[in-house]
Amino acid sequence: QVQVVESGGGLVQAGRSLRLSCAVSGINFRQTSAYWYRQPPGNQRELVAALSAGGVENYVDSVKGRFTISRDNGKNTVYLQMNSLKLEDTSTYICMLSLHWGQGVQVTVSS
Numbered sequence: 001q002v003q004v005v006e007s008g009g010g011l012v013q014a015g016r017s018l019r020l021s022c023a024v025s026g027i028n029f030r031q032t033s034a035y036w037y038r039q040p041p042g043n044q045r046e047l048v049a050a051l052s053a054g055g056v057e058n059y060v061d062s063v064k065g066r067f068t069i070s071r072d073n074g075k076n077t078v079y080l081q082m083n084s085l086k087l088e089d090t091s092t093y094i095c096m097l098s099l100h101w102g103q104g105v106q107v108t109v110s111s
Helices: none
Strands: 003-007 010-013 018-025 034-039 046-051 057-059 067-072 077-082 091-097 105-110
Touching: 003 091, 018 034, 018 091, 018 105, 034 067, 034 077, 046 067, 046 077, 057 067, 077 091
Parallel strands: 010 105
Antiparallel strands: 003 018, 018 077, 034 046, 034 091, 046 057, 067 077, 091 105
């Protein structure tokens, strides 16, 4: 059974940092690309960051230079390091691998 479980969300002031984690089991993690999406209330889901099995990273323009996606193949975990957070980064962040989605974790950025 595949499990995708996010953690690390919370309330943070603008300009500060937060790191999200996504623990995965039940798939061939090392050979699977990983994705972080976000979905603000009432809005569509947006792809924020992607990391291929080979280590190629891609980001939506709005987070380039602030967010970093990484993975630890030994721990079957994907991370999203979020720096210089802005109010507009407030959203539910959701991890996805091989079309298996996590439940999401809330990130709220306050002024």
